[in-house]
Amino acid sequence: MAATVTIASGATWQEVAADRQKYRDATLAAIKPSIPDIPSPSLNTISIAKDILTKEEIKITESKVEELAPQLAQGELSAVTVVEAFLRRAALAQKLTNCITELLPSRALERAKYLDDYLKTNGKPVGPLHGIPISVKEHIGMKDLDNNAGFIGWVGNIAPQDAYILQIFWNAGAVFHARTTQPQTLMHLETSSNLYGSVERNQERLYRLTDRRVTTNPYNSLLTSGGSSGGEGALVGFKGSCLGIGTDIGGSIRSPAANCGVYGMKPTALRLPVLGLLGPAGGQEQIVATIGPLSTSLEGCKLFIKTLLDAKPWLKEPTLMPFPWKQEDFFKGKKLKVGVLWDDEVVKPHPPVTRALKQMVDKLKSTGNVEIVEWKPYKHDLAWEIIANLYFCDGGKEESDLIDVSGEPWRPLSKHILKSRHVETHTIPSMYKATIKRDAYRVEYAEHWNSTATSAGPNGELEGAVDVILSPAGPGVAPKIDTAKWWGYLSQWNVLNYPALIFPVDKVDVVKDGGTQSHSPRNETDKENWELWQKYGAEGYKDAPISLQLVGRGFEDEKVIQAFEIIQKETGVPFV
């Protein structure tokens, strides 16, 4: 429902935020049986689910998409039962991590009933997502509901219809059960806003010294869930959703997926539909945002992408490239060749990341079925300069105005990105120049990749070239609140528009990751990042998931997925 308490109606930003939280809480209160108060605070909240939910609810919500889908399609599980379980777990997730902007119990249950009836009447499911609950990042418009993209000034904006992606998922049988948090400006790798309030009081005590207006990590309440799809990260990480929709222009799907130990994919931009999303900088096409899945399983991510492509979205959204889902077997009679990026040479990753990467590489080397080579980073510092500059060609004016119009305070990471030294107020000629610089970098990076070929034919054959890059997903695991400042490990692949898959590997272990390491700082960002590790150590990041990233060339999304399937088979990842 549209908000009536808005800046336009004369309310203060605090009143708007309070009203939105009241609205959200009412949607939570509608969940039956209601979720009791949490008896005592926990740093790692994951196990709390078992104390609160029924065994059946636990079983359902801990099932993966590929386990639920056939049971729902055959009527072994009813869509109502499934969505009720996920609604309860999502309500609990909100209490623990502050990841929800609203739950959708009445819509979801009505839909689920329809699906159950449909199956009974027709003896077949509506489509491949029949009865699968899907959670949705707030700025993806949902008919008749508020659509504010994290700006208090935009509260009161009503989506006239469902975003195109939701229409496709709806036609495929999905149930939308939850809308999730995002940060102010959508441009943080955390989820900190003035809108979405805080978690339950008991849980709050744990991190009373930090700002409360954030979404926290279900594995460690003192860490961020990541962002900007941080509500999705926390919710899927807590298993309040098995499949969620996020968006990514610099890491916004991958940071929360990595921080919360779930699968997440940033597909190549211009493949999946983004019509009907609300955000600033519409018309900016220097760096193109993409939409994609967060899921408790790789199969969930695959089904998400395939369902969308099977609907031929390019026929309605002509900006998209008409690539169907590729069925081709990319590694038939061919050994997978992986380039390993240990360090981007700008910001050195914290020890747990390097340990997990080494674990992976050692396993892969031991089987001998995958070829491993080093991947030398090519000017990743320049890549960051280019993208940080092109995000806000107007010098960030639109975003700044959108914050200022309501008088809401600037969140620290909004300042970090909008007031970065790389941002400038472009004229058209200077923007053209910056675009040329981007294209030149893309050509150079392509040459860099081509140079890994062992032979190059006259007709573009690149025999023996690296297939995918195995890379950190960040300069550390889930960061402490307001410290997620280095985007490079993620935004690198947005500059280049390469697809990238996040997968869980391990978790921070106070024994394995203990001890000290010295490192001579390369620059301010590197210094700051390393000092965080020096200050907090493994204990400070306890239980945080360690995830890695697999990257392919533009539009090789399916190849990246297949490469990961080989890697998973060879290594048995995740290791916990």
Add this chain to the structure above:
Amino acid sequence: MAATVTIASGATWQEVAADRQKYRDATLAAIKPSIPDIPSPSLNTISIAKDILTKEEIKITESKVEELAPQLAQGELSAVTVVEAFLRRAALAQKLTNCITELLPSRALERAKYLDDYLKTNGKPVGPLHGIPISVKEHIGMKDLDNNAGFIGWVGNIAPQDAYILQIFWNAGAVFHARTTQPQTLMHLETSSNLYGSVERNQERLYRLTDRRVTTNPYNSLLTSGGSSGGEGALVGFKGSCLGIGTDIGGSIRSPAANCGVYGMKPTALRLPVLGLLGPAGGQEQIVATIGPLSTSLEGCKLFIKTLLDAKPWLKEPTLMPFPWKQEDFFKGKKLKVGVLWDDEVVKPHPPVTRALKQMVDKLKSTGNVEIVEWKPYKHDLAWEIIANLYFCDGGKEESDLIDVSGEPWRPLSKHILKSRHVETHTIPSMYKATIKRDAYRVEYAEHWNSTATSAGPNGELEGAVDVILSPAGPGVAPKIDTAKWWGYLSQWNVLNYPALIFPVDKVDVVKDGGTQSHSPRNETDKENWELWQKYGAEGYKDAPISLQLVGRGFEDEKVIQAFEIIQKETGVPFV
């Protein structure tokens, strides 16, 4: 070779132009046997070739790519013999139409000799274009040669290497024999510049009342060859080349192809390589230029596109979309459905165009093998506003400065486009807004196309939708000099990024196209266009080729070609 007489060296624009013409003439003088003076002026220059060239030269130059290629590959024709014939005919074309910026006899002959030796030694051709002479629009960089894009101020700029497209064609066995003219700014649908001088004196007399610094139509010297790839149009139209490279951002391949009665294709942008082209507005990506073929045959166009795609150019030029050449049979067990666009409802086409279109439609209807429906134009006036605005987001400053730096006079059509009322000096926010408007139009046009479906499934199926649009290629045939002002029939498909194929149908006939027709003008442009026909009538456009255009949806290039093959088979087009 690089020019030494340049603005930077202190020369006047007239001196620079004179030096470039002298340089060009020297390359023509190197052609042996030399081309004699033309005995008497001709309006239609086509038949002059038979008076000047040998029978063998005529036979070779009137062969199509698909006839030459196998003979060259099997050594039945030597590459040297072939290129010598085309060089002579190209030299003659220059005398008659002023279409050449320089011939390349020494490079071309050296290359041809190499190819002949290669074939002798290896018993196989270098590649699919072995020995095929290719002509190249001047702004496509050629190593160590001047590269000025039609601006006197840019004379002296040397290309550091061959444009990427030339590298691929080189690897496929091509011979580059001629570089061709383009207009000042590259943004005319004619070819009028201060650089490339005029044609031979005898021929000049014919059109002494018009400006001489233009490339003229080989079929009627008082008409334009079109532009901006007008040198290619005239040269291929005169058969001084069987395959040429043009570029198109608003009709620049298609206008010359249509005006000169040859095949020409604007492929979907972002498929074929454009690295190494010189032009203003680099970094402008609101409307993307494309490169493509002009050829005396459809097969020539196909071979051009297929050869480029087979080289997987996206691996080196990552802006390109990795679509290989599609082998699929698009009309297997399916009737081709053609939408006929008679009139864009902005500017009514002259009678010969409508007659040719009617001829086509009548033939197609008579066989019954192709389904014909009317295609209603959807806001083509708005489309023009959008594209004319987005071409020059800086208000045309870069182009204007590039003209003014040398003091060269503004050509009339440079003023027409750069001083159009749709041009504005954008800020970043206003440009974002204009981009959003473009995208909204694209979505609406896609819906318009989708609405032709007879049934629409839930998963994007569009059963019974129109496959291709059959459309005029302009509001008339080849225009009188400096009157090509309405781009809409061509630029329409650039706004939408749809592929479009030009093919010859008929020619203006003073009997069939005589008589008068009344028409109430819809707007100034329509009035001006219709008055031209009232003033000159069929006699004024005598012998001008009439061409039409076949258009498909984005990235359906191969489908457009296959649809044309069906149409050609059904109708027997061209009719002359």
